[in-house]
Amino acid sequence: MAERIYQKRVIFPENAQGEFLIQQINKLKISWPNLAEKIGIHERTLNDWRREEYSMPLDHLEKICKLSNSKLPNNITIKDPFSHLKDAGIRGGLASLKKYGRVGGDPEYQKKRWHEWWESNSKSIIKSHPIFQRHLIRKPTRSKLLAEFFGIMLGDGSISSASKNQLRITLNHQDDKEYISFVLATLEKLFRKKASIIKHKNSLASDICLSSTNAVEFLLRLGLKSGNKVKQQVDIPNWIKSNVEFQKACVRGLMDTDGCIFYECHNIKGKKYCYPRLTFVTASVPLRNSVFSILTDLKLDPKIENTRHVSIENKEKIAEYFKVIGSSNPKHLKRYKN
Known part of the structure; x- marks a missing residue:
């Protein structure tokens, strides 16, 4: 029909x-x-x-x-x-123009009436409509997993200072492909809410995004900051610093995002010598000092280099790091084992 x-x-x-x-x-x-x-x-x-x-x-x-x-x-x-509609529209427009001096009615009157309607109905609409309602989340207890997630956020994460309703973690969608799956699973386990992935068009970066005002407010209350982390000179929250296991988990999240393991090689008398280096990089002085202090307390002999780098250069101490702290990023584990 x-x-x-x-x-x-x-x-x-x-x-x-x-x-x-x-x-x-x-x-x-x-x-x-x-x-x-x-x-x-x-x-x-x-x-x-x-x-x-x-x-x-x-x-x-x-x-x-x-x-x-x-x-x-x-x-x-x-x-x-519908060929008749054009002629009908022209006739209607001419009739409106002749009667009111305009086509479409009085715009100021329409605007006034709309504002009157919105003032009388907006509160009930916002209160009842699902699109305006906050989605409930699970508020996780303080744990090693939450401490590790804080490390991830302090490393490659961010919270917009404008909206404060979304967190994002930016990772390399090739090198960190497996680690992205870990981060997605961590978010769902912590908050019982699935995050989305947005790939950058002109780079290898991908954003893991979780849109939830409740989740963001929860993280801010526990010590994360919104906006530019360098300008605010962020640091590890005290509830993590006061627990050794939380410290290890947080450093693991930091090293898995803003850290790297590589081999420094030298040619001496025609022979090549390569030494492993484990380095964490940050422009936040308090965060750098906290990571250095935690690694020192764990007797891993860290060094501060170029004001931004916290490095472990001893092969045995690097092995001890992976034994005591470990890594959730397969990229680091593969480089260490190779």
């Missing part, structure tokens, strides 16, 4: 449409109900066409002509569906 509404229409000269249908009935020697049945319409519709209350669709005219072995009449005009 929907297809017929949008068919092209046939316009006959006045009184010609009814005469045409009568001629076809006489030629076919059938009744009006029989003709209606053969072309797939209701008898009442055919009678409306005969009385010329409505124009005929082109496809039904073609069916009638096929039944009677006739050609399409020469005196018809074929029009696209």
Whole structure:
């Protein structure tokens, strides 16, 4: 039925449409109900066409002509569906212009009425409509997993200072492909809410995004900062510093995001010597000092280099780091083992 509404229409000269249908009935020697049945319409519709209350669709005219072995009449005009609306719109616009001096009513009056409606209805709309409601989350207890997530956020994470309703963690979608899965699983385990991934168009970076005002407010209360981490000189929260296991977990998150393991090589008398280096990099002085202090307390002999780097350069101490603290980033584990 929907297809017929949008068919092209046939316009006959006045009184010609009814005469045409009568001629076809006489030629076919059938009744009006029989003709209606053969072309797939209701008898009442055919009678409306005969009385010329409505124009005929082109496809039904073609069916009638096929039944009677006739050609399409020469005196018809074929029009696209809704072709009459343009003329109707022009006539309506001219009538509005003549009556009100404008088309579309008084914009100031419309604006006033809209503001009046919004003032009286907005509170109930915001209160009742699901789009304005905060989604409930699980508020995790302080744990090693939460401490590690704080390390991830202090490393490659951020919270917008403008909206404060979304957190994001930016990682390399090639090198950190497996680690991205770990971070997604961590977010869902902590907050019972799934995050989304947005790939950057012109780089290898991907953003893991979690949109939740409740989650962001929870993290801010526990010590994370919104906005630029370098300008604010962020640091590890005290609730993590006061627990050794939380310290290890947080450093693991920091090293897995803003740290790297590499081999420093030298050629001495034609022989190549390579030494492993484990380095954490940050432009935040308090954060650098906290990581240095935690690694020192764990007797891993860290060094501060170039004011931004905290490094472990002893092979045995690096092995001890992976034994005591470990890594959740397969990229680091593979580089260490190789």
